[in-house]
Amino acid sequence: MEKRAVFRSSWLPLALVTPQLIITFVFFVWPASQALYQSVLLEDPFGLKSQFVWFDNFTALFRNRDYLESFNRTAVFSLLVAGFAMGLALLLAVMADRIIKGATGYKTMLVWPYAVAPAVAGALWVFMFNPRIGIVAYVMHSIGYDWNHQIRGQDAFALITIAAVWKQISYNFVFFLAGLQAIPRSLIEAAAIDGAGPAKRFWTIVFPLLSPTTFFLLVVNIVYAFFDTFGIVHATTSGGPAKATEILVYKVFNDGFIGLDLGASAAQSVILMFIVIVLTVVQFRYIERKVSY
Amino acid sequence: MASVVLDNVKKVYPGGVEAVKGISLNVPNGSFTVLLGPSGCGKSTLLRMIAGLETITSGTCRIADRVVNEVEPAERDIAMVFQNYALYPHMSVYDNMAYGLRNRGTPKPEIERRVREAAKMLAIEDFLERRPRALSGGQRQRVAMGRAIVREPQAFLFDEPLSNLDAKLRVQMRIEIRRLHNRLKATSIFVTHDQVEAMTLADVVVVMNQGRIEQVGKPTEVYNRPATRFVATFIGSPAMNLAPGRVIGRGKVEIPGSGTLDFDPDTFEVAEGTAVEVGIRPEDMTVATPDENTGFVIKPEFVEELGPNRLVHGTAGGEPLVLSVASSMPDLGTRALGLRVPANRVHVFDTTTGRALRRG
Amino acid sequence: MVERRPLATFLAHLVLILGIVVVAFPIWVTFVASTHHAKDIMTAPIPLWPGTQLIENYRTLLFDGLINPIAGGVPLWRMMTNSFIMAMIIALGKIFVSFIAAFAIVYFRFPFRMAVFWIIFMTLMLPVEVRIVPTFKVVADLGLLNSYAGLTIPLIASATATFLFRQFFLTVPDELAEAARIDGAGPVKFMKDILLPLSRTNLAALFVIMFTFGWNQYLWPLLMTTDRQYLTVVMGIQRMINVADTDPQWPLVMAAVILAMLPPVAVVLLMQRWFIKGLVETEK
Numbered sequence: 007m008e009k010r011a012v013f014r015s016s017w018l019p020l021a022l023v024t025p026q027l028i029i030t031f032v033f034f035v036w037p038a039s040q041a042l043y044q045s046v047l048l049e050d051p052f053g054l055k056s057q058f059v060w061f062d063n064f065t066a067l068f069r070n071r072d073y074l075e076s077f078n079r080t081a082v083f084s085l086l087v088a089g090f091a092m093g094l095a096l097l098l099a100v101m102a103d104r105i106i107k108g109a110t111g112y113k114t115m116l117v118w119p120y121a122v123a124p125a126v127a128g129a130l131w132v133f134m135f136n137p138r139i140g141i142v143a144y145v146m147h148s149i150g151y152d153w154n155h156q157i158r159g160q161d162a163f164a165l166i167t168i169a170a171v172w173k174q175i176s177y178n179f180v181f182f183l184a185g186l187q188a189i190p191r192s193l194i195e196a197a198a199i200d201g202a203g204p205a206k207r208f209w210t211i212v213f214p215l216l217s218p219t220t221f222f223l224l225v226v227n228i229v230y231a232f233f234d235t236f237g238i239v240h241a242t243t244s245g246g247p248a249k250a251t252e253i254l255v256y257k258v259f260n261d262g263f264i265g266l267d268l269g270a271s272a273a274q275s276v277i278l279m280f281i282v283i284v285l286t287v288v289q290f291r292y293i294e295r296k297v298s299y
Numbered sequence: 300m301a302s303v304v305l306d307n308v309k310k311v312y313p314g315g316v317e318a319v320k321g322i323s324l325n326v327p328n329g330s331f332t333v334l335l336g337p338s339g340c341g342k343s344t345l346l347r348m349i350a351g352l353e354t355i356t357s358g359t360c361r362i363a364d365r366v367v368n369e370v371e372p373a374e375r376d377i378a379m380v381f382q383n384y385a386l387y388p389h390m391s392v393y394d395n396m397a398y399g400l401r402n403r404g405t406p407k408p409e410i411e412r413r414v415r416e417a418a419k420m421l422a423i424e425d426f427l428e429r430r431p432r433a434l435s436g437g438q439r440q441r442v443a444m445g446r447a448i449v450r451e452p453q454a455f456l457f458d459e460p461l462s463n464l465d466a467k468l469r470v471q472m473r474i475e476i477r478r479l480h481n482r483l484k485a486t487s488i489f490v491t492h493d494q495v496e497a498m499t500l501a502d503v504v505v506v507m508n509q510g511r512i513e514q515v516g517k518p519t520e521v522y523n524r525p526a527t528r529f530v531a532t533f534i535g536s537p538a539m540n541l542a543p544g545r546v547i548g549r550g551k552v553e554i555p556g557s558g559t560l561d562f563d564p565d566t567f568e569v570a571e572g573t574a575v576e577v578g579i580r581p582e583d584m585t586v587a588t589p590d591e592n593t594g595f596v597i598k599p600e601f602v603e604e605l606g607p608n609r610l611v612h613g614t615a616g617g618e619p620l621v622l623s624v625a626s627s628m629p630d631l632g633t634r635a636l637g638l639r640v641p642a643n644r645v646h647v648f649d650t651t652t653g654r655a656l657r658r659g
Numbered sequence: 660m661v662e663r664r665p666l667a668t669f670l671a672h673l674v675l676i677l678g679i680v681v682v683a684f685p686i687w688v689t690f691v692a693s694t695h696h697a698k699d700i701m702t703a704p705i706p707l708w709p710g711t712q713l714i715e716n717y718r719t720l721l722f723d724g725l726i727n728p729i730a731g732g733v734p735l736w737r738m739m740t741n742s743f744i745m746a747m748i749i750a751l752g753k754i755f756v757s758f759i760a761a762f763a764i765v766y767f768r769f770p771f772r773m774a775v776f777w778i779i780f781m782t783l784m785l786p787v788e789v790r791i792v793p794t795f796k797v798v799a800d801l802g803l804l805n806s807y808a809g810l811t812i813p814l815i816a817s818a819t820a821t822f823l824f825r826q827f828f829l830t831v832p833d834e835l836a837e838a839a840r841i842d843g844a845g846p847v848k849f850m851k852d853i854l855l856p857l858s859r860t861n862l863a864a865l866f867v868i869m870f871t872f873g874w875n876q877y878l879w880p881l882l883m884t885t886d887r888q889y890l891t892v893v894m895g896i897q898r899m900i901n902v903a904d905t906d907p908q909w910p911l912v913m914a915a916v917i918l919a920m921l922p923p924v925a926v927v928l929l930m931q932r933w934f935i936k937g938l939v940e941t942e943k
Binding site for chain 2: 672832835837838839841842844852853856859
């Protein structure tokens with residue numbers, strides 16, 4: 007879509023896009039190209055000499071057990087987060103869509119965790135699960151499970167998953183509810199006249215019509231789990247215990263800033279960049295197809 | 300007030316589409332000129348070139364004897380009324396009308412005076428503090444006109460300003476626009492695809508088709524003496540009937556299967572034996588009594604009742620033919636009808652060029 | 660729904676209430692903890708009803724910089740101020756930069772217009788997290804570490820906001836711009852007098868989203884600032900939790916959590932209508 011009406015000036019439009027372009031070049035394009043460049047270099051520990059090493063940094067990464075484990079962990083983590091955050095949000099949205107009276111009130115009460123910083127969400131849950139005083143840990147102890155995320159890896163992993171899911175439900179809820187409300191009432195009524203009960207209507211009419219929203223959210227949730235959860239991990243477990251919660255983003259940060267292994271860190275950045283690009287392209291491809299119906 | 304003169308104006312869009320193919324037109328000072336044509340004929344593009352909203356590919360446009368091809372719209376001293384009114388939604392009616400004057404640095408009391416005066420003229424004084432959203436379609440239309448009037452421009456440009464109104468309001472606003480013009484005597488160029496609007500409003504109608512002018516003339520001229528087949532069929536409702544014919548003598552044309560018609564040989568110049576297209580308006584034919592031999596017969600197929608009159612659909616020379624008769628006529632049934640057609644109401648067109656074969 | 664089924668409606672309410680309880684429970688526990696003495700929060704089970712130390716705890720936290728050695732010396736109001744400044748600069752900066760860029764892209768034809776569009780689009784694909792080390796280096800080279808400029812400017816380019824404005828501008832009728840041109844308004848005047856007021860809803864929606872985004876920044880301030888003067892409240896909490904060799908002072912940490920959530924949550928709730936509209940539309 008294009009505008010017919012345009013103003014004429016040769017310098018003004020350029021002046022108007024300049025601020026955004028400068029910021030984009032200086033802080034996005036240039037660093038990204040630097041990451042690409044460094045990912046094919048090997049630098050000595052003092053940063054004095056560097057050597058072009060082709061894809062050695064990448065092959066080294068994929069031979070590195072730590073990295074592969076982190077990769078797997080991130081995949082599992084993002085699927086768990088996306089699955090739970092979307093499933094619960096869908097359940098709540100379907101319920102809210104049924105209700106006419108008081109729907110706004112419920113919406114208000116469910117929407118606010120969106121505004122909570124991931125790191126703060128982490129702090130909330132780390133307190134809830136604190137092995138000595140946490141209320142949830144207390145309940146778990148009393149039913150015989152000795153919760154301790156400071157020692158046991160799987161507990162720590164569960165903790166960051168719960169915190170990540172908790173924060174993302176509201177976002178998904180908003181989108182599912184908007185998607186549900188966009189489905190024409192007449193379709194549901196037609197299905198009801200055709201004799202389909204509520205459950206059948208949901209699975210044969212509502213859910214298929216919701217699939218663009220679902221797909222969109224799936225991509226967004228995976229991106230969220232990959233990148234935005236850094237704050238949760240850093241504030242709660244710092245990747246521990248014994249790297250049990252070291253997801254990819256945390257590892258880039260750790261290797262780059264704590265370990266100062268620039269080549270490896272850059273190679274990891276490039277791989278992450280690749281993942282985001284693939285996800286973005288998939289998402290836009292899909293949206294385009296949807297539009298062309 | 301001023302004249303608008305176009306000289307061989309062309310518009311070619313990037314990509315090669317030629318929307319306006321060389322138009323020369325003189326809109327004299329104070330005239331109300333209507334550009335009439337089907338959608339896509341280039342009439343809006345032409346108007347927008349006069350306004351300065353589209354660049355002119357070639358040719359010149361003069362407003363008040365000044366070439367304005369490269370002049371910004373705001374500097375052309377014109378005002379425009381848009382189809383969707385284009386009122387600024389966040390401004391009050393008063394501010395909508397005052398905005399252009401403020402931008403020109405008109406002194407405040409002067410703005411106040413002009414806005415009040417225009418508002419009074421248009422009977423929108425009570426709405427000056429309202430937002431456009433709170434107005435009806437007709438009221439918005441008036442505000443759009445008011446915004447043009449306060450500018451006291453060299454020329455008013457109207458881009459289908461009535462087409463968003465419902466039928467009743469359209470008739471009413473049409474009359475008001477004409478009344479306003481009679482009062483202000485401002486040079487106006489009005490674009491429409493509605494021939495009734497064109498006929499009722501215009502001093503001069505410019506009929507356009509496919510980027511060219513088909514005919515320029517007073518409303519009665521374009522109706523009574525259409526220069527081309529296109530004008531003939533575009534103006535008038537229901538449209539003029541066209542049937543293939545052959546000239547068989549001075550002022551005589553044969554329509555195969557229906558008989559012969561007389562035409563005015565002093566008006567039309569056609570050699571005997573020429574194949575032509577014959578045009579007759581539905582309202583120009585009358586039904587003969589059953590025993591009268593008119594030499595021209597049609598076979599009716601069905602009838603549409605319109606209230607004041609009735610349309611009889613039949614065929615002549617294999618082409619569909621419509622006949623308009625008064626409702627007071629008794630039911631004609633489906634027997635063949637003899638028709639009387641006055642010779643001076645028969646039009647003769649060239650089959651290939653479509654031009655009326657007029658003398659001179 | 661189509662049929663009237665009291666039981667189903669009851670179930671729907673029940674599920675929603677349950678959902679809200681689960682979502683809100685941690686906040687309640689946090690709030691309660693922030694109103695007690697530290698000694699009451701030393702052993703399980705911790706109380707579930709507010710205590711008496713509310714004012715005392717929040718006062719200490721906000722104004723006494725003594726809380727713990729790492730975040731020490733910096734009272735929380737100072738961190739809140741930093742967070743607020745950072746969030747405001749990011750939100751307003753993003754809106755301004757995106758607004759004018761979208762205006763240029765929609766209302767002008769200029770060389771490389773589409774190239775500019777795609778470059779802006781690319782920023783979507785490059786979140787801070789994937790380019791941390793080199794971006795850090797750029798900011799360090801520019802001498803912007805430990806400054807508000809370094810904290811905010813790199814986050815000001817926003818494809819999302821630019822796209823939202825572009826989308827919105829495309830729905831504004833062409834005739835408005837034409838009428839303005841005839842009325843003698845140049846591009847800048849049109850932008851200021853017509854487009855800006857028309858964009859109010861979008862501006863509000865984006866403000867909520869971007870303010871929240873800015874306030875909640877974590878990784879970036881973590882890298883950018885070593886000087887305690889620039890500590891933001893979100894970072895401060897992390898430092899208060901991860902104290903070495905001793906238990907965190909839970910009531911104060913929890914009070915900080917409550918305070919850290921308050922501004923963005925308030926903005927989202929107060930501007931909920933615009934926020935939801937904006938959120939759903941930016942992602943189209």
